[in-house]
Amino acid sequence: MPKLTINGKTVDAPEGATVLEAARMAEIDIPTLCHHPKLTPFGGCRLCIVEIKGIPRPVTSCTTPVSEGMEVTTSSPQIEDLRKTVLELILSDHPNDCMVCERAGDCTLQEMAYTYGIRENKFAGERRVYEKKDGNPFIERDLEKCIMCGRCVKVCREVQGVEAIDFGYRGFKAKICTAYEKDLNCEFCGQCVSVCPTGALTGKMWSLKGRKKDVREVDTTCAYCGTGCNITLHVKGNEVVRVTSREDTLNEGWLCVKGRFGYKFINSPDRLTKPLIRRDGRFEEVSWEEAFDCIANKLTEIKAAFGADAIGGLSSARCTNEENYAFQKMIRAAVGTNNVDHCARL
Amino acid sequence: MQQQTEENKRKLIVRVCIGTGGLAAGGKEVIAAFKKAINDFCVDIDLDFTCHYQKVGCRGFCARDVLVDVVDGDKSVTYQGIKPDIAKRIVREHLIEGKPVTEWLIDDSYYAFHSKQHKILLKDCGTIDPEDIQAYINVGGYEGIKKILSGMTPDEVINEIKASGIRGRGGAGFPTGVKWDACRKAPGDRKYIVCNADEGDPGAFMDRSVIEGNPHSVIEGMMIAAYAIGSSLGYVYIRAEYPSAVERLKLAIAQAHEIGYLGNRVFGSDFSFDLRIKLGAGAFVCGEETALIASIEGERGMPRAKPPFPVHKGLWGMPTVINNVETLSNIPYIIRNGSAWYASIGTEKSRGTKVFALTGKVKNTGLIEVPMGIRLGEIIYDIGGGIIGNKQFKAVQLGGPSGGCIPHHLLDTPVTYEDIMQTGAIVGSGGMVVLDENDCMVNIAKFFLEFTQAESCGKCVPCRIGTKRLLEILDRFTKGLGKDGDIELLEKLCNDIKVTSLCGLGQTAPNPILSTLKYFREEYEAHIKEKRCPAKVCKDLLTYGILEEFCKGCGACLRACPAKAITGEKKKPHKLDSSICIKCGACFDVCKFKAVGRE
Ligand SMILES: Cc1cc2nc3c(=O)[nH]c(=O)nc-3n(C[C@H](O)[C@H](O)[C@H](O)COP(=O)(O)O)c2cc1C
């Protein structure tokens, strides 16, 4: 385990760790924008530069591996000044319309601008302007806000294995593109949305439904499949307006299209919230007791007339393991048949 | 008649330059004209002599293309500026009648152009047929690899290269032997040698000329490197915009295969080596080694942070040596002639020769090879023949978009890595552009920034956005919109970009600005404070007016002006309405009486 010092503090870092990782383990903060702990280092935003004794120029801590005896300084007037220039450059090519941005209050770039007190911009100049034309159903891509951190590209490749997007063009015109700049047409897992540090990628259905400070966050489990990903519902009033997932969960914050964007059913007026029994060709709302009685009576009648094997049970992959266990137990023990299965496919 | 028959036994050779410059000037047509003329005359006069055509690569003096040598026994003369219609005369008067056509013979300046050069690479480049492996073998080609395969260990080869003192010609001047040694010692199942033939600097054509003129020297250099580092597969990364270089290289590789110089167990030894060509799409950044690796691997050419260096983790994650074309093609000559020979050329720390593409406002433009340590002034005045139109020399730009401008008072600077670096420029890969009094330094800086800005890969913020802002500030200057404090802002941003950029492209992109600011600050100030362009280049800062006392009222300007800004009666002084003037300068150019003023 290499031993190094960071700002004079001795730190033991695991072999192969980067200077940034070592610093964060020692609770020393280094600002970053393009870094994501679960993705390969990029070294694009240049905010994480530090001074290392013996190296004549500042280096990016996210790409530099630790070595024995290294002496790192994470903050100095020169380093902070360089970071400020980098931020000013980013903001000189940004719409700066936080007032109407979905991500305001939950945006790393905004946070950095606040930390470094950037208001006036001495590098003001041309800004990228794009026509908004992506007609995909789920993801709003406002690439004028994109800071080219590359996280979306990496998550799509390294986590999702889809490679739906990549860097295109060169120079100031460089841009995150789909193939031939067609509308995004991918799995819509939204992993890219979850790692974007700015308002460049958001859910289309989130629009004007309420920002971070307006919502109550409720941690729960996704009801779509037996994997049971941990999700966080963003609830405004009694409405679920967004679903996210925390990075420190078993699914590491990654979700699929259903978990992330398929939440509209919760507040759908078509959703059944009370049991119904059909009488004379019409559904009538009844109490749970009445519904259970009805089911039990019908099952008993069928079993008496045709035997237990005339009955089959089909449960849902949306149920948890525990629920499915209870269900097969009921069909096998109470009804008395092995005709039991569930829809493993959705 | 008797005498003619004797003469006919002479061995006559006609050599036509078909380097890129030669081809552009019509080399192919000239060859066809020679073929036809010889054919015609042979039939008519029934002469019995042998006459060869040899295609040769670039011999440097592009300003005088098409160059043709006529070798008559042991006498050889060179013609310059040959067009197809002159071929017939040369055949009749020189080949048949034995009288060289004097008006097309090269003159003194041609000799001056060559006398201060020291040609190692370009010597063979201009004389052998690049499409014939035998031509290279005849001048000692492939002797180097044979020599090492019959009794030198890889370490001995590396020591020889170290002792020669050769440093990488791709720009940074890293010692080649040290690089090979690191790769040889790095653990890895496979190792690769990559030839960097991306050559993206605007105005540079050294590497292209070497490949077009002597592709086998590059192949042999790669074989020697491969043997030294323990590699059996090499790649040449070459831009697709160099089609004739690619063709020649393909042909050379095929010929080497055919006679067993490439492939399994070369020359019956244990050493096997093969070569692949990877075409680049012409992005400047793909010349940067980590971007180049990504590009060969099929990824977008974007640099990554170093370490790890390619000698440890390069192509496909394996130890890899990346060398420039010129570096590699020097290698066979070093092995053949010995490191002591090579080390005797040049200076203590910068050995050997360097090829430059000499362009701009000098009389003799072209490809030159000079010993390291030669002074800049010697290149410009002796080889280059001085400034066109005997105008005032202003600066020489070295190192292209990563380099800088060196002013008059530093013309004594020797061309070595250290001395040039001291001036704020770099030796670079070999672009050398001479500027005169009519060049605006702000505009020159802007030209290079336009290039680097457009070629930035976009990965890192200071380069992607910072160079754009630099360009915008320069653009303001040239439009008369600069304000107090802008120079300081420019300087700060330049320094911040240099320090924070990820790769060499961004780290050096501000150099053209910093070096012009260093030596020509007053020109910047004139643009900002006086809204004046001293070289009279920046259009927006110029005003045109008619000087009544000189105007004869001839009407030439009136007819030339596309904006109809000039009015006046015949034979009376004309008037120019500056609110309509679009500053195209047409009036200035046509007036015979110097009556149009430009300020
Ligand atoms: C932006 C950029 C462009 C480069 N372009 C080239 C090039 O076109 N050809 C080249 O040989 N080296 C180029 N280099 C330098 C290479 O990265 C590398 O240092 C060189 O090929 C090493 O070869 P050498 O040791 O023989 O000089 C470039 C570097 C940078 C940063």
Ligand code: SF4
């Ligand atoms: S939604 Fe998923 S698949 Fe689509 S681009 Fe984003 S990460 Fe890739």
Ligand code: SF4
């Ligand atoms: S869209 Fe977001 S995640 Fe992707 S590069 Fe831009 S800022 Fe980064």
Ligand code: SF4
């Ligand atoms: S310095 Fe420029 S070219 Fe190099 S990685 Fe950064 S953006 Fe790309």
